[in-house]
Amino acid sequence: MKNSKVVKKSSEVKESSRRDFFKKSILYSASAIGASSFLAPTSLKANEKEIMHEAPWGTKLGDPVNKNLYGLPSVYEHNNIRRTHDLLSSGDAYASISMCPIHESEGIITPNGLFFTRNHGGTAQVDPNKWRLMIHGKVKKPIVLTLDELKKYPSETRIHFIECPANGSPEWRGPQFNSLQFMKGMMSSAQWTGVMLKTILKDIGLEKDAVWMLAEGSDNASNPRTIPVEKALDDVMIVWAQNGEALRPEQGYPVRLIVPGWEGNLNTKWLRRLEFSNKPWHSKEETSKYTMLQESGKAIRYFWVNEVNSVITSPCPEKPWTHLKKGELVEIEGLAWSGRGTIKHVDISLDGGDNWVEAELKGLVLPKSWTRFSYIIKWEGKPLLLASRATDDVGHTQPTIDEETSKVGVESVYHRNAIVTWEITKKGECNNVQIRKHKKA
Amino acid sequence: MKNSKVVKKSSEVKESSRRDFFKKSILYSASAIGASSFLAPTSLKANEKEIMHEAPWGTKLGDPVNKNLYGLPSVYEHNNIRRTHDLLSSGDAYASISMCPIHESEGIITPNGLFFTRNHGGTAQVDPNKWRLMIHGKVKKPIVLTLDELKKYPSETRIHFIECPANGSPEWRGPQFNSLQFMKGMMSSAQWTGVMLKTILKDIGLEKDAVWMLAEGSDNASNPRTIPVEKALDDVMIVWAQNGEALRPEQGYPVRLIVPGWEGNLNTKWLRRLEFSNKPWHSKEETSKYTMLQESGKAIRYFWVNEVNSVITSPCPEKPWTHLKKGELVEIEGLAWSGRGTIKHVDISLDGGDNWVEAELKGLVLPKSWTRFSYIIKWEGKPLLLASRATDDVGHTQPTIDEETSKVGVESVYHRNAIVTWEITKKGECNNVQIRKHKKA
Incomplete structure (x- = not known):
């Protein structure tokens, strides 16, 4: 009984998943990616001695379990904080x-x-x-x-x-x-x-x-x-x-x-x-x-809803592509949200809005909740103008900056949901360039 | 245009929801609850002066926004901590x-x-x-x-x-x-x-x-x-x-x-x-x-999966019903989980397992994730034996203590998923009584 139980446990994990793995490859969102890998060409070879015996924290006891009855972040994460300006x-x-x-x-x-x-x-x-x-x-x-x-x-x-x-x-x-x-x-x-x-x-x-x-x-x-x-x-x-x-x-x-x-x-x-x-x-x-001051001098009152919005969070000015090598795969990731309901789809542009492709929605997609989107490209080391454009399930889509300002002017400080554009330079730097008119990259 | 925009915003919220509210009552899980309310009979009457002018923290500036760039719990929550034994x-x-x-x-x-x-x-x-x-x-x-x-x-x-x-x-x-x-x-x-x-x-x-x-x-x-x-x-x-x-x-x-x-x-x-x-x-x-030592002296190895399980978290010994009055509505709430997949349903017993009713699953129901269940009763001040029994989507159901020990004995320290029973006394105290045979309350 004991042995049969062990065998049962083991076989309950789908053996087919292992066989499938050898038959088919995982498809990424861009079909033209080909045989690229996420591995950096500079990846080290396995060095068993270094990995297994030389980590300084592996040769002594750690902190006792009752040191923090309410835990705190690692001291190495001191830079991940809220900031004022x-x-x-x-x-x-x-x-x-x-x-x-x-x-x-x-x-x-x-x-x-x-x-x-x-x-x-x-x-x-x-x-x-x-x-x-x-x-x-x-x-x-x-x-x-x-x-x-x-x-x-x-x-x-x-x-x-x-x-x-x-x-x-x-x-x-x-x-x-x-x-x-x-x-x-x-x-x-x-x-x-x-x-x-x-x-x-x-x-x-x-x-x-x-x-x-x-x-x-x-x-x-x-x-x-x-x-x-x-x-x-x-x-x-x-x-x-x-x-x-x-x-x-x-x-x-x-x-x-x-x-x-x-x-x-x-x-x-x-x-x-x-x-x-x-x-x-x-x-x-x-x-x-x-209230939302318009160019006419009149203000919109009781404007309660945070409209459909999105922003690319990786890359961003704090997380550039300066470490990437030409030809490497990289994930473009971001957040979309709408105060009216659920995110329906998010489009990505690599050229400042001339062309759009649909991103993948990742993880939970819930009403009035952040929704993660993802799009994987092979970056060839050329400059890009990266933008995201979200649409919610009531059919609202983010406006361009020109579309938004033509309606409410530039006097408001509230409810901005125009498309955000990041510039990627050929060195991989990422800059905030809120381009007013979309042009060829 | 401005005014019409305001009107549009306001009317977009379903007016029907307000009308519906006056037409139909909200149904609770027990149909016999009748006209009871969650309001304590001792609820205070509105006292505008006390509420609006006498809170000591409302008459002075609070802490500056940059006091905690990484925030911490309120000092009043010092008792909500991890504990060792x-x-x-x-x-x-x-x-x-x-x-x-x-x-x-x-x-x-x-x-x-x-x-x-x-x-x-x-x-x-x-x-x-x-x-x-x-x-x-x-x-x-x-x-x-x-x-x-x-x-x-x-x-x-x-x-x-x-x-x-x-x-x-x-x-x-x-x-x-x-x-x-x-x-x-x-x-x-x-x-x-x-x-x-x-x-x-x-x-x-x-x-x-x-x-x-x-x-x-x-x-x-x-x-x-x-x-x-x-x-x-x-x-x-x-x-x-x-x-x-x-x-x-x-x-x-x-x-x-x-x-x-x-x-x-x-x-x-x-x-x-x-x-x-x-x-x-x-x-x-x-x-x-x-490994899982059985009564025979032989041990089960490679027993990886945490089997389907559940426990009532409210009430529990730390959260009794001693503040409840006879005839008040109260929510029985708990957690169910299964390492094999998704929780399919959870049953509740008020009499130590003689009779079972199906609880409501609340919020997100995700694979290999905690799932909340809920059942609302009117407590008449009588003793109860509260138990929960979860079933997952591969069809596994929690065993009774007798069913579990008849298989693996009592020498193991691992993978216990037998039904948990709380005793509610007539005073509303909640005690851990792991009854071995279910009997009439």
């Missing part, structure tokens, strides 16, 4: 922004320590035992909930990005930063756990003329914002956990709102109050700020 | 285990700081510039790769759990720990990014008689383990990132193996070498250890 702050460190190192990000989860942060009055340090959430106004049973009471509701877990509507704002007047982190790092993505707002509203009952909701934080800035009830009843969540643990203080500990796909500032941190009414509030944050 | 260590802090607080986990992602850790010789601190990976033996082109060379390969990102085969081992001889963390915390789940091993093997070519692979770490313990080539060519990954950032030191920084669904110790950390052969290695780690 004077050009993008409001003049002080309290009402400011700290950008996510998205050039170092992988997949569709941002670790909590690197999630981008935008504060209007600093990071509030909230005592969860003193925290309360009030839901009132045009509801049948106004309530105040403690954190324990909130967590009694059945929980939901979803992966969503959050993006500041000012993401990419310096680019409206031309390329400013030769950096992906400073250009598009006002966004991150996480697994959020909490309760669907509609579940609570079922318990307390909405009045029939409740058509607007005010969300307000308990920090000194409070950041009041008006949200239509239709959205609140659709997919809005009240969350207490991010990537499997309690929210971080700078993300609204202990409780924040998640308004999937809509402007980051609507995802109220340190949430204290939801009020329902038959009229919108026209708060400071939706009159003097978070 | 003398009973589960090998007598020192180097060859030991640190368990994940899965009673505090949400969703299917474990934050990197809380991922369970099992070391054989301490946590190696590896210099990524000095790290090398050798792939040799029965391959056509043996190679040594630097980290940069490895990262040139096209990346894949997948969510998988890792489970130590000793997870739950103290329970073989009866209930030992009144704690979910100590009972089932030798597992965690993450988003892994790296290269599929088969992609590299395509480049370097396998010899036709390569049927076994040795994986070895560069730490002092090296932990050599034999893996069949069929698995290596199926879904094995060489990964450098976990939840969007570099691996943590205690998870094998800079590079580890991911062998989805198989014993945690096969997921070699600080990976230095993969060797291919026509024979298995029979290393110390697969002869003296990681």
